[in-house]
Amino acid sequence: MCGIFGYVGEPIDVGAAVLDALRTLEYRGYDSWGVAVGVDGHLAMTKSPGKIAGASVDFPDSDIGFGHTRWATHGGVTEANAHPHLDCSGRVAVIHNGIIENFRSLRQEVEAKGHLLRSETDSEVIAHLIEDELASGSTPRQALESVFARLDGLGAVIVLDLATRTMVATKRTSPLVIGRNCSKVTVASDEIALAGHATEVHYLEDGEMALLTAGGVEIAGAGSPAWSTISVDQTRSGLNGFPDFMSKEMAEQPDVLERLVAEGAPQIETLATAIKESYGAYLIGCGTASYAALTGSYLFSRIAARHVNFAPGSEFKYYEHFLRHDSLA
Ligand code: GLU
Numbered sequence: 001m002c003g004i005f006g007y008v009g010e011p012i013d014v015g016a017a018v019l020d021a022l023r024t025l026e027y028r029g030y031d032s033w034g035v036a037v038g039v040d041g042h043l044a045m046t047k048s049p050g051k052i053a054g055a056s057v058d059f060p061d062s063d064i065g066f067g068h069t070r071w072a073t074h075g076g077v078t079e080a081n082a083h084p085h086l087d088c089s090g091r092v093a094v095i096h097n098g099i100i101e102n103f104r105s106l107r108q109e110v111e112a113k114g115h116l117l118r119s120e121t122d123s124e125v126i127a128h129l130i131e132d133e134l135a136s137g138s139t140p141r142q143a144l145e146s147v148f149a150r151l152d153g154l155g156a157v158i159v160l161d162l163a164t165r166t167m168v169a170t171k172r173t174s175p176l177v178i179g180r181n182c183s184k185v186t187v188a189s190d191e192i193a194l195a196g197h198a199t200e201v202h203y204l205e206d207g208e209m210a211l212l213t214a215g216g217v218e219i220a221g222a223g224s225p226a227w228s229t230i231s232v233d234q235t236r237s238g239l240n241g242f243p244d245f246m247s248k249e250m251a252e253q254p255d256v257l258e259r260l261v262a263e264g265a266p267q268i269e270t271l272a273t274a275i276k277e278s279y280g281a282y283l284i285g286c287g288t289a290s291y292a293a294l295t296g297s298y299l300f301s302r303i304a305a306r307h308v309n310f311a312p313g314s315e316f317k318y319y320e321h322f323l324r325h326d327s328l329a
Contacts, residue, residue, distance in 0.1 A: 002083075002097040003028040004176070005193045006066035006158050006167050008212045009184025015046075015059035018067040021186075021193040023052050026069050027245045028189060032082035036093045037065035038162050043093050047082035063214055064165050066158055066187075068095040074103065075120030084160070085124040087131035088115055091162050094130065096123035097174045097189055098155020106150065126151070130159055141211050141220065144168045158187060167212040169204065176204040178217055179230065185217040195232040202227050268303065275304040278328035286313040 003025025007014050018035045026033075034047035037059040046057045052069060059065070068083035075081040084093040100106070103122035110128040111117060117124050126147060133143035140161040148157060148170050156171035169176055169187050179186040179198025186197045187210065194201060204210060208221030219225040242248035275281040283300070285293035290312045297310040311319055316329075323329075 001028050001071050002189070003069040003193070004066070004095050004097055004156060004158060004187070004189045006095075006160070006169070006187045006212065007184060007197070008064050008165070008167055008186075008214055010214070011061045011063045013059070014062045014065035015044075015057040017197075018065050019052065019055065019057055021188060021197075022067050022069045024192045024195075025188065025190055026052055028069065028071070031070055031072050031077040032079070033067065033069045034082040034084050034095075035059075035065065035067035036084040036086075036160060037062045038160065038165060041162075043086065043090055043160070043162055045084060045086070045093070047079050047084075049077050049079060049082065064160065064162075064167070066093070066095060066160055066167065068097075072121075073099050074122040078119075081119045081121050083121075083123060085119060085121065085127045087127040089131060092127055092130050092134065093160045093162075094123065094127040094157065096126060096155055096157050098172075099153045100125065100155065101152040102150075126157060126159075134161070134163075140164060140166055140168045141209060144170055145209060148172075156189065165214065168209060169212065170209045171204055172206050176210075178202045178204060178210050178212070178219070178225075180217055180227075185212045187212060191230060192232050194230060198230050200227045201230050272300065272304040274328055275300055275306055275308060277326075279324050279326045280309065280322055281306065281328040282309045282311055282316065282319060284311050284313050284316050284329060 003022055005018055005021035007017055015035055015037050022033055030051055032049040033052050035057050036043050036045040039060055039062055044059050070082055083095045086093050100122040103125055106125040110125055115128040129147040130143045133146055140159060144159050154173040156174040156176045158167055158169045160167050175189050177188055177191050179194035179201050181199040186194050188194050191201055202225045208219055211218045239248055283293035283297045294310045297308040300308045
């Protein structure tokens with residue numbers, strides 16, 4: 001998981017805007033961060049391991065820039081492994097949320113062609129594959145389309161192309177939301193990062209591709225995009241005086257539980273019925289979500305009056321031989 005934010009529009013202090021947006025996304029990934037901004041003819045970039053709190057960047061005003069807050073899956077927590085990643089020419093920068101299962105063979109392929117990889121991440125291969133596509137005459141959109149089709153695994157990718165001053169974005173399962181208002185277009189992994197930038201949002205569907213330019217945003221793919229008014233509750237984003245997100249989330253728990261019980265009864269009933277009708281139910285989660293899943297297994301065992309199993313995501317495979325077509329996970 002990671003947090004992504006990108007901006008194209010009227011020139012502003014885009015580096016500071018990206019960093020502010022990344023702060024709202026830090027709950028999604030917090031081991032390192034990076035920002036790249038299109039400045040005249042080159043991409044200026046700042047990357048750093050550690051938290052964003054207290055960090056600052058110093059770029060000139062610009063019409064285009066993006067950033068990433070990382071939760072490392074491939075490669076240590078280092079400045080070189082923080083996103084964005086550049087191609088060899090410096091024309092293209094890439095940020096990625098997710099995992100590329102087949103990155104080893106792709107890495108060997110681009111290295112054999114003479115590309116110089118500067119990080120240990122799975123994500124960097126995207127920048128070099130895009131570089132080759134652009135060199136053979138593809139537009140940024142065509143380049144991302146053909147490269148994304150070659151990536152196995154789940155993820156969201158944004159490519160910043162300095163030459164055309166555009167961004168292209170696409171995703172598989174991982175979230176990406178596009179924002180627009182009259183003077184700028186933005187993209188992020190969570191709507192909260194778009195507050196103050198967008199009046200309308202569109203949640204990108206798998207298979208859709210967004211082309212962001214200073215003139216607006218085009219969505220290609222599935223059907224006609226569903227734009228809706230942004231609905232971010234500003235009080236739920238940001239730290240609101242808490243020193244960190246963990247303290248804020250702990251303090252919010254009584255209210256959150258009360259709201260879920262008040263608003264969520266129909267969903268609880270639906271899930272309890274599904275549990276009753278299944279051949280074995282499993283609640284699965286990783287990290288802190290595994291504790292939520294464990295607690296949920298106690299609650300749902302009581303509500304559904306059926307035993308509900310719990311497994312941390314990494315251990316779930318050991319239940320594989322119990323699974324049937326009517327099991328519920
Ligand atoms: N797999 C990528 C990496 O390790 C992206 C991780 C993320 O989603 O933050 O750099």
